[in-house]
Amino acid sequence: MKRVVITGLGALTPIGNNVNDFWKSLVNGKSGAAPITKFDTSKFKTKFACELKDFDPLDHIEKAEARKYDLFTQYAVISVEEAIKNANINFEILNKNRIGVIWGSGNGGIGTFQQQVTEFAQGNGTPRFNPFFIPKMIVDIASGIISIKYGLRGINFTTVSACATSNTAIIDAFNYIRWGKADMIITGGSEAPINESSVGGFNASKALSTLNENPQIASRPFDINRDGFVMGEGAGAIILESHEHAIKRNAPIIAEIIGGGMAADAYHLTGTHPEGEGAYLGMLAALEDANISANEIDYLNTHATSTPQGDTSELIAVERVFGRQSKLNISATKSMTGHLLGAAGAVEAIACIKAIQSNIVPPTINSVDIEPEFKNIFNLTLHQPKQKQVNHAMSNTFGFGGHIATSIFKKYME
Template identity: 75%
Template sequence: MQRVVVTGLGALTPIGNNMTDFWNGLISGKSGAGLLTRFDASKFKTRFGCELKNFDPQQFIEKSEARRYDLYTQYALIAVDEAVKNAEIDFSSLNCNRIGVIWGSGNGGIITFQEQVMEFAKGDGTPRFNPFFIPKMIVDIAAGIISMKYGLRGPNFATVSACATSNTAIIDAFNYIRWGKADMIITGGSEAPLIETTIGGFNAAKALSTNNDEYETASRPFDVSRDGFVMGEGAGAIILESYESAVRRGAPIIAEVVGGGMAGDAYHLTGTHPNGEGAFLGMWEALNEAGIKPEDVDYINPHATSTPMGDMSELIGIERVFGANPQLNISATKSMTGHLLGAAGAIEAIACIKATQEDIVPPTINTKNVEPSVADKFNFTLGKAEKRTVRYALSNTFGFGGHVAVSLFKKFEK
């Protein structure tokens, strides 16, 4: 089996439009929440979310090109461009038949879908659709466009597992490289869901916070007053590479991927198993694959969406694996970024990777009163970042349908 390392990172998030700003936003405890600006949300139960700030895609993509891509694909291209530059990749010097793209999105081009269907509904029933409608909308197109931009002919596909999507993509990329099927894979996920369709749909499912009076602090994982998640948007890109390939080209190695666990709750359409069954199995699988013990893990970035049932079931699963351990840092970065749905796993994996590199655990913000039954069992890293050695960091993601994906990262050591 090949060792798999991280050589590049790119981020486009509600708290920073590049890696530097994203990481600084995380460790400073910055909230990305604000009132929605893309549409008039005054009649919706939720009127806020975590939008990108001061972002203009035409700073990165030509206007004529951008018209062919849904916003989720534009986000993907921008994050990947940063990751490729940070990884110091010269594709012309590499065998691009051995370089792939595995990219995820939970909703794909949902903006395009909404626009086209609404336009059709206004007409006389005659089908007049944009010729780019289907290629802009489908979930796999971002992976395809990334591969076309760089001329990459290795494994190329999209993953979809709801909010576990981009963590699933990372695990797939990890496996393809360690099995010797590729030397390098661009992976991660992107999402652009802050429109009427998704806000209304998740409101109907009673999943979103409706705390419109305190929107900046509405994402409060594990707090007794939590009332649902805050939706976000953006993208996270990760360059995974075999250790041999990275050394051969003198790449900057940031961290190592050592485990990935996938499982299913097999329980409920949208709810997590009350005993954290899938979470437990996914975490155990990741640890077993890495050949480490639970006490070796220093930091967990939990799924922790700030939903009443979901947060508690995850903590039950964590306690089943790790026991009650006040020395174990848990920090829910969704308290700052909001929930990026299919892209959540990517930016949270990046938070774990950076934690191993910098020996800093980002904080959980907004949470004041942790559920009493678990308050003393873990270090929830409340309010401010903590300096500590982070040798192993675990990232949990769960999705509607019971999907579970858990990735495990290690501080890089030669």
């Protein structure tokens, strides 16, 4: 099978509106949590989230186009534009029949759906819907719009596996390229969930932190006082292409993707398996696919949302796979970005790729009182980044319904 390399990255996150700012904030341990500005939270249990900062989509998209897109699609288009620029791509000299888009979003245009249904109800049932309602809402529209914008006629679809979504998209893109079905695929994910229905729904399921008095420290993975995740929004875009295609066009190769593993907890609607069964199987599958051993992984970006059950079950699975190694550095970057739901995997894959490129492991912030059973057996990279040689990095993502996706990235060598 063909080698698959990474040639471009794009990021739009609560701690940076491009890759460089995002990475700088990660290394500096910056929290993106703050009071919600998008709607009145006075009647909600959770009043904060990780929103984008100093961001105006009209700085990137014409107004006439922006009105056709839900925020999640706007975020996708903007992050992809950065990734294409960084990858030095000129589509006009490439075979666009061999270039595809595999994008992910867990919720799609949920903000548009809420707005349109609310307006319908307030209009006494008069059906005056926006003509763009359906294309703004449907979850696959971002991949379609990206392909239309650049004239890409290759493989095109959207993955949905809840919070494992964009990692699933990356693994699918990796597979199609190494199988020889495409030369290049734009992949990643986007999410725009900070609205009344999302916050209210997750509050109802008791998944969100309610530390309203100090939101910046609310996302505290592995801490015994953690009380739920902090919602985030944004997008991450990654350009994958075959090694031979990248070499032929003299592309800037950043890193290599060498493995992907998917599995299922087969356990509960929203909760993770208490022994981390799915996570364990997903990590093993990724290692087998990459043809490397567990002790070759230098950095693990955990799913670690800061929920009581989820964090514990993941560390149980990590111990089953890696044992009690001092070599492995673990961190939970959701402590800074919040949980971007379907976009989390893409943003965290970028964190892994930048760790490999920079030989720096970003920290886990906010976590002080670590679960006693794990306190002395894992290097959780608390509070400060760690400079070390990072040759292999693994990224875990898990979703409601028991979906598991794990990817492995490698330092590029010719």
